[in-house]
Amino acid sequence: MAESLAGVVLAAGAGTRLAPLTRLRPKALCPVGDRALLDHALGRLAAVTTDVAVNVHHGREAMEDHLSDRAVHLSLEEGEARGTAGALGLLRPWVDGRAVLVTNADAWLPVDLEPFVAGWDGERTRLLCVEDPARGDFGDLRYCGVALMPWDRVASLGSEPSGLYERSWARDEADDRLDLVVHHGGFVDCGSPADYLAANLAWSGGxxxxxxxxxxxxxxxxxxxxxxxxxxxxxxxxxxxxxxxxxxxxxxx
Structure with a gap:
């Protein structure tokens, strides 16, 4: 599977809600514990694929410098950020017919993705979720930042700014083509200073x-x-x- 799987880290966001920290460095480069959020995301993918792309827009210079010695493909989003779907649409020539494993750079998510990938049927979109009835995206389940998508779902995406739920996952849900896998470990979406602090304390044990x-x-x-x-x-x-x-x-x- 690793040879036929393209990994993508979504890291182009402005991090507006994480201000003022994101005035100092891009959200993806804010450290949680001993590493930048981006490096945690790259580490998640490393166990299942060696071919990884990172999309870049906000904080481009700092991001390029941070990744200068990494064997990753940089997808530079000129003009405006493309959103989660537009980012994959822009990467279609690089993906080139492969399935895609997508992860969000702003999620603190200690997880072994090998079982998540190994059990996939290769046909339905598979999303990693946590139980969170108060903020559920799919009933009581909240998407926590990792998705497996077959090539046919990526091939239909354009590069205009748009979101994956609106462009793909809502239709998948309606067609019963979503495979929701529950993650029972830690997860923090580092969208605000309070969440960012919580992620660090979760990493350190308090x-x-x-x-x-x-x-x-x-x-x-x-x-x-x-x-x-x-x-x-x-x-x-x-x-x-x-x-x-x-x-x-x-x-x-």
Missing amino acids: TSVIGVGAEVAPGAELDRSVVWPGARVGSAERLVGAVRAGTLTVLVR
Whole structure:
């Protein structure tokens, strides 16, 4: 399956709701634990395919620099971001008849995708979901950022800005061509500062996360907080439920 599977990381979003953190770096490059969200996404795909594309729009220069030494195909979305469906439509020549495994860069999702891929029938769109009745996309199930799509579903997508649910999955659902697989592990959609902090605390088991090269002075107090790589916390400071990024502090209440 790995030889015939194209992996795609969707990483072109602006991260508007994650501001002000996304004023410092693209959402996909915001760190969760020891790695950028993008690197977590690439790691998810690595076990099942070695042929991976990343779509890029917002923060293009930083994204290109981050990926400069990676063996990935860059899909540069000029003019405007294409959305989830438009991103795949733009990638059709690269996909070239293969099935596609898509994952969202902004999801913190520790999961082994080998069983998800191995059990696929190759015909129906397969979506990884979590049980979340309050925010369900398909009854009580909420899509959590991994999809397997057969080539015939990708081949019909155009490159204009559009979403996968509207362009493909709604029809699949109506035609009983959706295969919903429940994920019982952790998942956080890092759409807001509160969610982003929650993802870091889930990664660490609830303790504060201090990035590589960050400086926490003696006497400083950290409680359920995140300090980005290279940031500094002074000796008289007490951070509670906060993100320190550079000289910026975001308090989550």
